[in-house]
Amino acid sequence: MTDVPSYLKTPSSPNLKGIWVWLLTTDHKRIGVLYMISILFWFCIAVTLGLVIRTELMAEGETLMGSQTYNAVFTLHGVIMIFLFIIPGIPAIFGNFLLPIQIGSDDVFFPRLNLLSWYLYIFGGILAVVSLFSGGPPDTGWTFYVPFSVQTESGVTFTVLAAFILGMSSMLTGINFITTIHRLRMKTMGWMQMPLFTWSLYATAWVQLLATPILAITLLIIVAERIFGIGLFDPGRGGDPILYQHLFWMYSHPAVYIMVLPAMGVISEIMPVFSRKAIFGYKAIVYSTLAIAIAGSLVWAHHMFTSGMSDTAVFVFSLLTFVVAIPSAVKVFSWVSTMYKGSVLMTPPLFYALCFIYLFSVGGLTGLVLGAAGTNIHVHDTHFVVGHFHFVMFGGAGFAFFAALHFWWPKIFGRMYNFRKAYRAAILITIGFIVHYMPMLILGLQGMPRRYYNYLPQFEAGNFFAGIGGFIMVAGIMLMLVNLVQGLRKGEPAVGDPWGGTTLEWSVPSPPPLHNFLDTPRVKSYPYDFTDIMKQQAGSKKV
Amino acid sequence: MNSSTPDKAGVKLGMWLFLYTEIMLFGGLFVLYAAYYSKYTSVFIEAGKSLDITIGALNTMILLVSSFTVASAITAIQKKARRSAAALVGVSMVFGVLFLVNKYFEWGHKFEAGIYPGSPDLSDAEAGKSLFFGLYYLITGLHGIHIIIGLILLSISLYFITTKRIHETQFVVLENSGLYWHLVDLIWIFIFPLFYLIL
Numbered sequence: 001m002t003d004v005p006s007y008l009k010t011p012s013s014p015n016l017k018g019i020w021v022w023l024l025t026t027d028h029k030r031i032g033v034l035y036m037i038s039i040l041f042w043f044c045i046a047v048t049l050g051l052v053i054r055t056e057l058m059a060e061g062e063t064l065m066g067s068q069t070y071n072a073v074f075t076l077h078g079v080i081m082i083f084l085f086i087i088p089g090i091p092a093i094f095g096n097f098l099l100p101i102q103i104g105s106d107d108v109f110f111p112r113l114n115l116l117s118w119y120l121y122i123f124g125g126i127l128a129v130v131s132l133f134s135g136g137p138p139d140t141g142w143t144f145y146v147p148f149s150v151q152t153e154s155g156v157t158f159t160v161l162a163a164f165i166l167g168m169s170s171m172l173t174g175i176n177f178i179t180t181i182h183r184l185r186m187k188t189m190g191w192m193q194m195p196l197f198t199w200s201l202y203a204t205a206w207v208q209l210l211a212t213p214i215l216a217i218t219l220l221i222i223v224a225e226r227i228f229g230i231g232l233f234d235p236g237r238g239g240d241p242i243l244y245q246h247l248f249w250m251y252s253h254p255a256v257y258i259m260v261l262p263a264m265g266v267i268s269e270i271m272p273v274f275s276r277k278a279i280f281g282y283k284a285i286v287y288s289t290l291a292i293a294i295a296g297s298l299v300w301a302h303h304m305f306t307s308g309m310s311d312t313a314v315f316v317f318s319l320l321t322f323v324v325a326i327p328s329a330v331k332v333f334s335w336v337s338t339m340y341k342g343s344v345l346m347t348p349p350l351f352y353a354l355c356f357i358y359l360f361s362v363g364g365l366t367g368l369v370l371g372a373a374g375t376n377i378h379v380h381d382t383h384f385v386v387g388h389f390h391f392v393m394f395g396g397a398g399f400a401f402f403a404a405l406h407f408w409w410p411k412i413f414g415r416m417y418n419f420r421k422a423y424r425a426a427i428l429i430t431i432g433f434i435v436h437y438m439p440m441l442i443l444g445l446q447g448m449p450r451r452y453y454n455y456l457p458q459f460e461a462g463n464f465f466a467g468i469g470g471f472i473m474v475a476g477i478m479l480m481l482v483n484l485v486q487g488l489r490k491g492e493p494a495v496g497d498p499w500g501g502t503t504l505e506w507s508v509p510s511p512p513p514l515h516n517f518l519d520t521p522r523v524k525s526y527p528y529d530f531t532d533i534m535k536q537q538a539g540s541k542k543v
Numbered sequence: 544m545n546s547s548t549p550d551k552a553g554v555k556l557g558m559w560l561f562l563y564t565e566i567m568l569f570g571g572l573f574v575l576y577a578a579y580y581s582k583y584t585s586v587f588i589e590a591g592k593s594l595d596i597t598i599g600a601l602n603t604m605i606l607l608v609s610s611f612t613v614a615s616a617i618t619a620i621q622k623k624a625r626r627s628a629a630a631l632v633g634v635s636m637v638f639g640v641l642f643l644v645n646k647y648f649e650w651g652h653k654f655e656a657g658i659y660p661g662s663p664d665l666s667d668a669e670a671g672k673s674l675f676f677g678l679y680y681l682i683t684g685l686h687g688i689h690i691i692i693g694l695i696l697l698s699i700s701l702y703f704i705t706t707k708r709i710h711e712t713q714f715v716v717l718e719n720s721g722l723y724w725h726l727v728d729l730i731w732i733f734i735f736p737l738f739y740l741i742l
Contacts, residue, residue: 109550109553109557110557113557171564174560175557175560175561175564176557178556178560179553179556179557179560182553182556183550183552183553183556184553209560209563209564209567210567212564213564213565213566213567213568213570213571214567214568214570214571216568217568217569217571217572218571220685221681224660224681228660228661228680229660229661230660230661230673230677230680230681231660231661231666231673231674231677232575232674232677232678232681237665237666237670237673237674238579238582238583238586238669238670238671238672238673238674239579239674240578240579240582243575243578247571247574247575250571
């Protein structure tokens with residue numbers, strides 16, 4: 001079975017040599033790996049920036065840097081984390097690598113467009129770097145709110161253009177994925193036989209198509225305002241700055257579902273595999289995925305309860321926000337129920353997935369505090385928002401990303417990693433995470449605003465603890481990455497199905513050959529049917 | 544787009560999805576138009592009267608006819624009439640250029656009258672007037688850029704027709720360029736009444 005060379009040893013076109021084997025490849029698996037390298041690069045930079053922010057805040061007053069630098073650092077942390085890490089993170093790496101395999105195809109529908117998306121991603125990253133040196137680093141925060149983003153002297157124009165280009169990259173990936181799922185899915189695989197990760201990518205791709213163009217036009221308007229001074233959001237000429245916020249959040253709230261839906265898809269894959277049990281409520285998860293995609297596109301104004309809106313609008317958006325919580329809760333319920341009476345096998349991916357469920361639930365519940373119009377007024381724009389956001393985005397999407405790394409690492413590179421170190425890293429990250437973000441929730445309730453450079457003396461203890469947690473967390477992340485990279489060299493070779501998974505990617509060798517499948521894949525009538533796996537296990541126990 | 548892909552339906556699906564994002568892109572601007580129109584209705588009506596309805600109507604005619612010629616080109620290539628297909632694409636491109644020339648003169652007149660983004664006349668005008676012309680320049684400008692992209696796509700198709708890479712069984716590139724051209728046309732069909740007719 002393993003005598004066919006893997007994709008890592010076969011160029012996608014035989015006349016490619018040297019570095020061009022990677023840079024001109026149209027193989028979805030290589031493009032996934034290209035994304036992995038570039039996304040992890042930006043992730044490390046943004047983590048460092050985040051740690052710099054928290055170190056500065058550990059003590060009152062100026063410690064590491066001045067206030068202007070601080071503004072630039074938190075802006076860059078946000079922009080990089082959002083546009084260069086979380087949004088492309090799971091879809092561009094794991095989606096690219098696994099989506100075609102999970103539906104029994106040999107590539108995505110538009111392989112060259114796929115490569116173009118990667119180049120757009122790289123180009124966007126370069127533009128973000130350029131913005132640092134054209135008039136000074138941007139200092140607006142990742143939300144680019146007017147009027148400041150139009151007036152500031154710093155290099156916001158290029159940052160905004162970078163976000164525009166990155167948006168295009170993610171949109172083209174979305175188009176590619178939808179077309180792939182519609183046209184290249186095996187004829188024998190019906191919609192309700194698709195793996196849940198593929199389902200989540202499908203829903204995500206639609207949100208990308210729906211929302212990203214709105215961001216694109218909003219960002220273009222900012223550029224036009226900065227260059228030509230049209231005054232569309234300038235109250236002095238009749239413009240309305242609140243309209244900018246509407247347009248911005250019309251994209252940026254659905255964007256958090258672009259970040260978290262694929263994460264939920266990852267967890268939906270991991271839970272059944274390590275519970276050796278069919279996922280609880282397959283259809284419920286599918287429908288809740290679609291429900292989140294639809295309802296999540298209609299809640300944007302809950303970011304603007306204090307900006308000025310009619311009471312009716314506040315009521316409607318608050319209600320819709322509560323509605324989104326229902327399908328998310330359905331998923332959490334399904335994951336936990338999957339484990340019930342399963343034969344649970346603890347592994348690093350499952351460990352991360354369990355941490356995800358816990359942290360994501362905290363994030364979701366604090367989200368309800370923010371979504372309720374009354375309590376929102378109290379915690380609006382405080383550290384509570386920062387805490388909530390990181391619980392969902394890092395505790396949610398981030399931990400799912402780590403889980404996915406550990407789950408599919410053997411599939412992508414054909415090597416296992418050290419479990420003991422992986423657990424240690426996971427425990428460090430989780431403990432660090434809680435010590436880091438819990439104080440922020442409390443600080444926010446006590447009234448510490450977000451994005452402020454300095455604070456009142458009573459907030460010092462909380463900020464100090466948060467800083468300590470940050471260092472523990474970053475140590476854990478470093479250990480995790482080092483362990484994975486070490487696995488590439490020292491790890492044992494992985495077999496085709498190291499975990500006992502049932503979806504199609506586990507039926508091919510690790511790493512997969514260039515065309516993914518050696519012979520026509522056999523689609524199960526139900527993607528999470530563990531009967532065979534259990535029989536194999538029972539058999540091996542008797543021997 | 545991979546022209547060697549045999550699955551034409553898939554290529555077209557991808558194109559339709561892309562066109563959808565284009566509609567959303569302009570949709571954002573139309574939302575701004577709607578919001579400001581409801582806020583400054585009388586100012587918008589006053590300002591809209593200064594736009595030249597004749598040039599607008601002429602441009603509408605030009606785009607409609609060019610859409611027809613593009614559609615005819617697709618039919619022609621299916622009937623193996625390669626030369627007439629090439630000629631029809633060429634004619635459509637001439638129409639596209641004519642549209643831009645008209646636009647150039649239209650914008651030029653406005654510039655001479657001191658109406659352009661950030662001009663002193665507009666900055667001192669009553670609230671809402673600079674919004675109207677700001678939107679006018681943004682929307683027609685972005686539409687103009689789309690005309691240019693459409694012209695590039697059509698010229699690629701023309702090149703492929705002459706080099707026989709587009710022929711009676713493989714014409715999805717031409718079809719998609721045509722779709723794009725129709726979309727640009729369609730967006731203009733909304734821009735024209737919003738700026739020239741209803742005001």
